[in-house]
Amino acid sequence: xxxxxxxxxxxxxxxxxxxxxxxxxxxxxxxxxxxxxxxxxxxxxxxxxxxxxxxxxxxxxxxxxxxxxxxxxxxxxxxxxxxxxxxxxxxxxxxxxxxxxxxxxxxxxxxxxxxxxxx
Amino acid sequence: xxxxxxxxxxxxxxxxxxxxxxxxxxxxxxxxxxxxxxxxxxxxxxxxxxxxxxxxxxxxxxxxxxxxxxxxxxxxxxxxxxxxxxxxxxxxxxxxxxxxxxxxxxxxxxxxxxxxxxx
Numbered sequence: 228x229x230x231x232x233x234x235x236x237x238x239x240x241x242x243x244x245x246x247x248x249x250x251x252x253x254x255x256x257x258x259x260x261x262x263x264x265x266x267x268x269x270x271x272x273x274x275x276x277x278x279x280x281x282x283x284x285x286x287x288x289x290x291x292x293x294x295x296x297x298x299x300x301x302x303x304x305x306x307x308x309x310x311x312x313x314x315x316x317x318x319x320x321x322x323x324x325x326x327x328x329x330x331x332x333x334x335x336x337x338x339x340x341x342x343x344x345x346x
Numbered sequence: 347x348x349x350x351x352x353x354x355x356x357x358x359x360x361x362x363x364x365x366x367x368x369x370x371x372x373x374x375x376x377x378x379x380x381x382x383x384x385x386x387x388x389x390x391x392x393x394x395x396x397x398x399x400x401x402x403x404x405x406x407x408x409x410x411x412x413x414x415x416x417x418x419x420x421x422x423x424x425x426x427x428x429x430x431x432x433x434x435x436x437x438x439x440x441x442x443x444x445x446x447x448x449x450x451x452x453x454x455x456x457x458x459x460x461x462x463x464x465x
Contacts, residue, residue: 238369246365246368246465247464247465249369250355250365250371250372250465251401251402252369253372253373254355254373254375254376255376257373257377258376258377258399261380261381262380276381280378284366284369284370313398345366346364346365
């Protein structure tokens with residue numbers, strides 16, 4: 228039995244990214260998380276898709292906070308997909324811009340990501 | 347032989363969506379397009395993934411323009427994934443917010459989407 232499942236995408240607020248850029252980065256993280264779930268945890272994947280691909284986009288202060296969040300999620304075995312931008316526009320090549328965390332059960336994600344504000 | 351492949355996501359500029367909302371809608375379209383390509387056109391899907399999931403986010407004036415774009419893409423057999431928001435926040439339930447068009451070869455997409463500005 229799997230509870231409600233969602234995907235959280237944490238975006239750095241300290242980078243000067245426009246809304247189109249942010250959308251592309253968040254989409255990249257989401258596709259990567261979806262494909263990883265499909266490969267490694269079919270139950271969670273199916274639940275997430277059938278529930279309408281629930282997504283929450285949150286903001287973190289910067290790279291340190293994002294890396295900390297990724298580390299904590301990994302320790303708990305949650306799918307994490309950090310996105311390093313190719314850097315053709317707006318940010319330097321290789322910049323960590325955001326990370327997808329999940330899909331996973333909301334009850335597992337909430338303690339990790341619940342304190343961050345929505346983007 | 348497949349040329350460079352990309353995914354275009356067209357977003358309505360006439361809706362009053364914040365950047366987090368836009369990012370979630372674009373991510374929804376991207377995941378849907380990726381999974382459809384994976385199921386229906388493995389060659390394009392693989393090329394798109396191995397090329398780094400290239401994405402372009404463009405803006406259209408409103409619903410009419412978006413529907414017209416979707417219709418033209420469908421006529422050409424390009425994957426299209428219109429996103430109708432559940433409408434819990436910021437827009438009315440069922441609102442068409444954006445559409446994923448592709449992944450497809452850039453040479454096929456360009457005549458359809460090339461005239462629209464980046465978001």
